Amino acid sequence: NAGVTQTPKFQVLKTGQSMTLQCAQDMNHNSMYWYRQDPGMGLRLIYYSASEGTTDKGEVPNGYNVSRLNKREFSLRLESAAPSQTSVYFCASSEGTGLLFVYEQYFGPGTRLTVT
């Protein structure tokens, strides 16, 4: 099993350009997540999808949109990139999420995005 895969690994954008980060998991997990990691800030949740067909905002959703394409795939779109979105983006998945579901998350290798 590949686990969680992300494409691309690296990307450089100019301010105002758009792009989509792709994420796929082959573990038959119900829940998927997008985080950004900035130095000294830890990981912050951008959006998540508790199950296929649902998406919800996390801590820092502004400037991003997501699509849960199917159970396997969860994409993150930057419509008009800004320098403040320079970061490392991680996708993760877990068996589920909810009051009674305390499952660990599995992370992809990350996408390093620079916006100039």
Next chain:
Amino acid sequence: AQSVAQPEDQVNVAEGNPLTVKCTYSVSGNPYLFWYVQYPNRGLQFLLKYITGDNLVKGSYGFEAEFNKSQTSFHLKKPSALVSDSALYFCAVRGTYSGAGSYQLTFGKGTKLSVIP
């Protein structure tokens, strides 16, 4: 709102010595606590979690963590450090309250562990 504090940005320890990486938390309801490790240019890897029960939780690679409810702490420990343990360690918490963003993990800022040969 829930929060996690990792009071040390960096911890240095000699190889073979015991190591401790500190974590304190604040959460509504019962805490569910996690430790993750991140090696350079990699994603996070799950080490262990506390849900309920025994206050000492054992995890991967010889790591363990001690849950202390009165001190709201969940410190990561290992009896004998290896050079290969050098990495960035994250503590995370989720609670049991309802509302927007419920049941999602909140991560600490991370602690860089350096094990010196």
